Amino acid sequence: MALDQAVPTQRSGATKETLEDYTLRFAPRSYRRWSPAVVGASALGGMAYMADFSIGAGIGLTHGTSNALLAILFAAAIILVTGFPLAYYGARYNIDLDLITRGSGFGYYGSVLTSVIFASFTFIFFALEGSIMAQGLRYGLGMPLWLGYLVSTLVIIPLVIYGMKALAKLQTWTNPLWLVLIVAPIGYLVIADPGSVERFLSYKSGVDVAAVMLGAGVCLSLMAQIGEQIDYLRFMPPKTEANKRSWWISVIAAGPGWVFFGAAKQIIGVFLAVYILDAVGATAAVEPIEQFTGALKQMMPLWLVVPLALLLVVLSQVKINVTNAYSGSLAWTNSVTRVTRRYPGRLVFVVVNLAFALVLMEADMFSFLNNLLSFYSNCAIAWVVTVATDIMVNKYLLGLSPKQPEFRRGMLYGFNPVGLTAFLASSGISIAIYFGAFGSGVQPFSPVAAVVIALVLTPLMAIVTRGRYYLRRTDDGIDEPMLDEDGNPSAKRYTCQVCEQSYERPDVLASAQGGVICSLCLSTDRTGKHVLPAQAT
Known part of the structure; x- marks a missing residue:
């Protein structure tokens, strides 16, 4: 069934989701x-x-x-x-x-x-x-x-x-x-x-x-x-x-x-x-x-x-x-x-x-x-250190990762080799060390290895890829700024054309079909027809 033919289901799902603490989305100022x-x-x-x-x-x-x-x-x-x-x-x-x-x-x-x-x-x-x-x-x-x-x-x-x-x-x-x-x-x-x-x-x-x-x-x-x-x-x-x-x-x-x-x-x-x-x-x-x-x-x-x-x-x-x-x-x-x-x-x-x-x-x-x-x-360290390093180094020191966080479908690439490579290498190598693959002498140091590998590979991969795989688009199709004059997420509200619920600015973007769509309805768009096309670079 096409997404625009499933409005009642989408509407009830989105309404239920707001009662569940905004599980998949930005938490609005009104809440x-x-x-x-x-x-x-x-x-x-x-x-x-x-x-x-x-x-x-x-x-x-x-x-x-x-x-x-x-x-x-x-x-x-x-x-x-x-x-x-x-x-x-x-x-x-x-x-x-x-x-x-x-x-x-x-x-x-x-x-x-x-x-x-x-x-x-x-x-x-x-x-x-x-x-x-x-x-x-x-x-x-x-x-x-x-x-x-x-x-x-x-x-x-x-x-x-x-x-x-x-x-x-x-x-x-x-x-x-x-x-x-x-x-x-x-x-x-x-x-x-x-x-x-x-x-x-x-x-x-x-x-x-x-x-x-x-x-x-x-x-x-x-x-x-x-x-x-x-x-x-x-x-x-x-x-x-x-x-x-x-x-x-x-x-x-x-x-x-x-x-x-x-x-x-x-x-x-x-x-x-x-x-x-x-x-x-x-x-x-x-x-x-x-x-x-x-x-x-x-x-x-x-x-x-x-x-x-x-x-x-x-x-x-x-x-x-x-x-x-x-x-x-x-x-x-x-x-x-x-x-x-x-x-x-x-x-x-x-x-x-x-x-x-x-x-x-x-x-x-x-x-x-x-x-x-x-x-x-080893897995927890690899994940947290990779994300923390991306924020501290790639965003603020190198400027290769966008400072303002993005989470909406269509705005991001499906997979980014920067974090995935650092995480997989960090967790994989540290787990191998933990199980003795590199000898008993270094076995106790698997957590240190996880930290160091994630810390080094995260900026290295951003430099190698020149930050090309962070954003699929830089324009979400709405002219209103995402942040207000104090740097906080804007409280201006828009109505989603699919579920007909009202959401604040950071949680919506333009639909490829025209109008505005909320992040959850876009996530559950099984046809993909509301997803904006990739932006030319």
């Missing part, structure tokens, strides 16, 4: 009514995950405190630098990381690959957090693990259906309680038992570079977390003279600044694991429920310990897994819609993503956590 502080606090609510405690504990018990601290700080520095340009672009131009990736070296279809990688990140970490919650339910209520996995999955579905409006309230209301439950027992232990700090610092003392790199590889698997932060930051209000201070504070703190919270939790995880190691053994010492139960026992009656530890674990799991489910559904929807040119709806992929996570949980992924994350980190 972004939260203050910078509320958006920032909501994004930081996603930092409540307990996996950091397990990750830090695993690294510390395996390699010792000194190596763990260096690994955590090394990874944090890389994540901080690469996360800043991505967070800025998401907040300034109100688009998610997939839309940023399209115009930053990958192309309209090329970024499907990275969307699938990001979706994998969300269900891997959903499974990790769900496993931690199941451990808590077994510890506190005697619930078998298989049932705990199921409960931790099903409880998220009703919470994630309503998108950003519900998530903002959930994260903002629960942040204070979560912080108290985390900080109070750690502060008490340090004050009441100063020797605990000395035991922590002296555990398996000594520095080994290979051990530091192995630990950093696990920590760097969290690099893709910036994508989940941007899923909140894209709802930042326009930056103005009146709000620019709070705007920047929120963007930095909730964007790349998430790594300060993450690194602190990893270090706390090492501390608590060493503290309870003799009492529970190495296997249980990496479980957050055991860690916080051991800490709380020192400061309160036993009858309060288990309920509070269970509350912390459940609260943390809910806060992060609504974000994992939400972000994963966006990533899957982005990929499938571009490939099939049909919009199935975000909620379909909430269920799909959670199904993948449940399978991982039932397969006991927690028992091989560090190996899984070490392997995955």
Whole structure:
């Protein structure tokens, strides 16, 4: 059926999509009514995950405190630098990381690959957090693990259906309680038992570079977390003279600044694991429920310990897994819609993503956590470093990549060799190094290789191709500027001729059939007759 003969279907799909947090498009100013502080606090609510405690504990018990601290700080520095340009672009131009990736070296279809990688990140970490919650339910209520996995999955579905409006309230209301439950027992232990700090610092003392790199590889698997932060930051209000201070504070703190919270939790995880190691053994010492139960026992009656530890674990799991489910559904929807040119709806992929996570949980992924994350980190590093380098170097230093992000079909080439080459080479070579293809001596350095290769190849490919494969067109057929006088996306509205809905300027372009069409209707144009022809160069 021709696109213009399917107006009722297109209209209902576009209308449904606006109720699903603008899954595939620019987030309009009319929807972004939260203050910078509320958006920032909501994004930081996603930092409540307990996996950091397990990750830090695993690294510390395996390699010792000194190596763990260096690994955590090394990874944090890389994540901080690469996360800043991505967070800025998401907040300034109100688009998610997939839309940023399209115009930053990958192309309209090329970024499907990275969307699938990001979706994998969300269900891997959903499974990790769900496993931690199941451990808590077994510890506190005697619930078998298989049932705990199921409960931790099903409880998220009703919470994630309503998108950003519900998530903002959930994260903002629960942040204070979560912080108290985390900080109070750690502060008490340090004050009441100063020797605990000395035991922590002296555990398996000594520095080994290979051990530091192995630990950093696990920590760097969290690099893709910036994508989940941007899923909140894209709802930042326009930056103005009146709000620019709070705007920047929120963007930095909730964007790349998430790594300060993450690194602190990893270090706390090492501390608590060493503290309870003799009492529970190495296997249980990496479980957050055991860690916080051991800490709380020192400061309160036993009858309060288990309920509070269970509350912390459940609260943390809910806060992060609504974000994992939400972000994963966006990533899957982005990929499938571009490939099939049909919009199935975000909620379909909430269920799909959670199904993948449940399978991982039932397969006991927690028992091989560090190996899984070490392997995955090579792909996450390659993607994020490639996009960050394109923004920082190709856009601002070389001027070969357009500074203003572009994501609309017809404006971009389908595939851009700049980002795709850098990403595939970086991830492929680093994975080969990780599996020992270049010898055991360099095996621990696979994450460093991933960073360096992406950092070098991204500008090199832009120079070789002279930036020819970024934009298929520079003119979208509408005279109105994309940005207003303050440099924010314009709020002027246009009516799409296909779905007959009203959209703001950055989300529309001229149709080859005449009139204006929105980005989603253009994405689902199965005939391609609305796609503007390539522009002569």
